[in-house]
Amino acid sequence: MAFTLRQLRFAVAVADNGSVTKAAKALGISQPGISLAIRELEAEFGLSIFLRHPARNVTLTQSGRDFISQARALLNKCDSFEANVLGLGYEMRGTVSVGCFTLTSPFVMPYILKEISEKYTDITINFTEESLDELNKQLKSGVLDIALMYDMQQDHQIEFEPLFHVNPYALLPEDDPLSKQEKVSLFDLAEREMITLDLPVTEFFFRSLFEEYDLNPKQGQRIKSYELLRNLVGLGQGFSVLLMKPPADTTYTGKRVVARPIKEEMPKVNYGVSVLRSSRQTQAVKAVVQVCRDVLANESDLVRGFRA
Numbered sequence: 548m549a550f551t552l553r554q555l556r557f558a559v560a561v562a563d564n565g566s567v568t569k570a571a572k573a574l575g576i577s578q579p580g581i582s583l584a585i586r587e588l589e590a591e592f593g594l595s596i597f598l599r600h601p602a603r604n605v606t607l608t609q610s611g612r613d614f615i616s617q618a619r620a621l622l623n624k625c626d627s628f629e630a631n632v633l634g635l636g637y638e639m640r641g642t643v644s645v646g647c648f649t650l651t652s653p654f655v656m657p658y659i660l661k662e663i664s665e666k667y668t669d670i671t672i673n674f675t676e677e678s679l680d681e682l683n684k685q686l687k688s689g690v691l692d693i694a695l696m697y698d699m700q701q702d703h704q705i706e707f708e709p710l711f712h713v714n715p716y717a718l719l720p721e722d723d724p725l726s727k728q729e730k731v732s733l734f735d736l737a738e739r740e741m742i743t744l745d746l747p748v749t750e751f752f753f754r755s756l757f758e759e760y761d762l763n764p765k766q767g768q769r770i771k772s773y774e775l776l777r778n779l780v781g782l783g784q785g786f787s788v789l790l791m792k793p794p795a796d797t798t799y800t801g802k803r804v805v806a807r808p809i810k811e812e813m814p815k816v817n818y819g820v821s822v823l824r825s826s827r828q829t830q831a832v833k834a835v836v837q838v839c840r841d842v843l844a845n846e847s848d849l850v851r852g853f854r855a
Contacts, residue, residue, distance in 0.1 A: 550591050552625055555618040557584040558596060562615045566604045640669035641831045646685055646694040649676045650744065650773050651818065654791050654853060655695060658842050663835060670831050679748045686823050692832045695839065697790070698817045699748050706824040708836075709817035711845040715756055716855030718780050718787045719805045725786075726805035733811050737762040740785035742776055745769035752816075753788045760811065780804050790816055791853040806855040818843070 560570040561581060571578040589596055596611035607615060647656050656674065663670060677685065682694040683702055698707050717736055719726040725735055737757060741764040743750050750769070757764060767785035770776040780787055781802030792806045820839045822828065828836070843850060 550588060552622065554584040554588050555622055557581045558588055559615055559619055559622065561585065561597065561605060562607055562611075565606075639667055639830050639834055641829060642671045642673055643829075643831050643835045644673040644675075644690060644692045645835065646675050646677050646682045646691040646696075648679055648682065648694075648696040649746070650749070651695065651697075651791060652676045653773075654793070655843060658849060659695075659835075659838055662838050662842055666838065667831070667834055670834065672835070678746050682821070686821060689823070689826075692822070692826075692828075693836060693839075694821045696818070696821055697749075698819065699752055704824055705821050707817075707819055707821045708840075709819040710840060710843040711819075711847075711850045711853075712815040712817050713790045713853055714813045714815060714855070715753070715788050715790060715809060716792065717807045717809055718777065718789055719807060720780055720783045720786075721803040721805055722783070723786070723805075726807065728807065730810045731807045733757055733760055733762055733809060736786055736788075736809075737764040740765045740767035742767040742779050742785040742787045743769050744773070744776060744787075744789075745771050756788065756809075756813065774799060777804055778802075792855050794852055808855050 557570065557574070557580075560574055561567055564570040564573055567578055567581050567585070571581050574581070585596060592614070594610045594614065595608050596614050597605040598608055599605055645659075660672060660674070663672060675685075675691075677694075679696055679700055682691065682696050683700060683705055685691040686694055687702075687704055696707075698709065717725070717731045719731070725731045733756065743753060743766070768776075768779055770779065776787055778798045778800050779785065781798040781800055781804045788809075789806075796803050796805065798804060820836055822832075822836070
């Protein structure tokens with residue numbers, strides 16, 4: 548079935564004005580164009596919508612009244628659809644899907660979600676925590692609008708905007724002799740058992756810090772949970788190397804852990820917001836990105852607290 552909304556608007560205009568001539572004048576188009584649209588609609592649906600009279604006036608047939616009623620309802624729905632969709636693109640409302648790297652969401656998301664809820668009451672956040680690999684996949688598939696993550700993976704389809712940087716630090720038990728030093732060396736750490744985060748990309752990154760100096764610490768537990776890792780370190784089961792430091796140094800077991808900078812030159816790791824390069828961002832998405840910029844400014848008190 549082939550008909551257009553334009554044809555329906557012409558038919559409704561003729562019904563409202565009682566003549567093709569008046570409808571053409573009201574719409575600012577030619578009379579033959581409206582007449583052609585009416586004939587095409589009648590041929591398409593196999594009915595007579597109007598009765599033509601010698602004085603150039605028209606009246607609706609019974610089937611025409613039903614047709615115009617349905618056409619008017621459809622046009623109203625289309626107008627409503629257009630208004631709502633335009634609102635999604637240009638107004639500060641709608642749902643924004645935000646992903647965050649699993650290990651960092653407790654550090655950054657509470658502040659971001661709080662700011663959004665207070666500043667933009669008509670924006671709803673659909674939030675998920677994932678690995679770096681999965682965040683990139685979900686950005687490219689359109690599941691996520693934005694993702695907060697480290698720039699440990701380069702992808703030409705993803706546009707990454709750095710917001711702040713952190714440096715690797717060593718996490719030690721409070722009673723470890725190294726914890727008394729202002730800075731610790733990778734060479735000393737390599738003599739101990741290393742507890743690592745069992746996540747794609749990140750484990751390789753932390754191992755590569757030692758390999759740069761031809762060091763290979765003994766592999767300890769491989770943990771997916773950030774807090775479980777801190778608990779094991781606190782209980783003296785090994786050390787770890789991490790990037791963001793929480794404000795509290797007491798673990799769930801009641802033991803204290805100590806964060807120490809590393810003596811050797813360490814790479815700066817950027818943390819920021821990623822979007823699909825080819826995506827067209829709504830005003831709501833742009834607003835959420837700006838909140839991320841404001842909350843996670845590189846020299847803010849919040850970000851300075853992440854560093855050892």
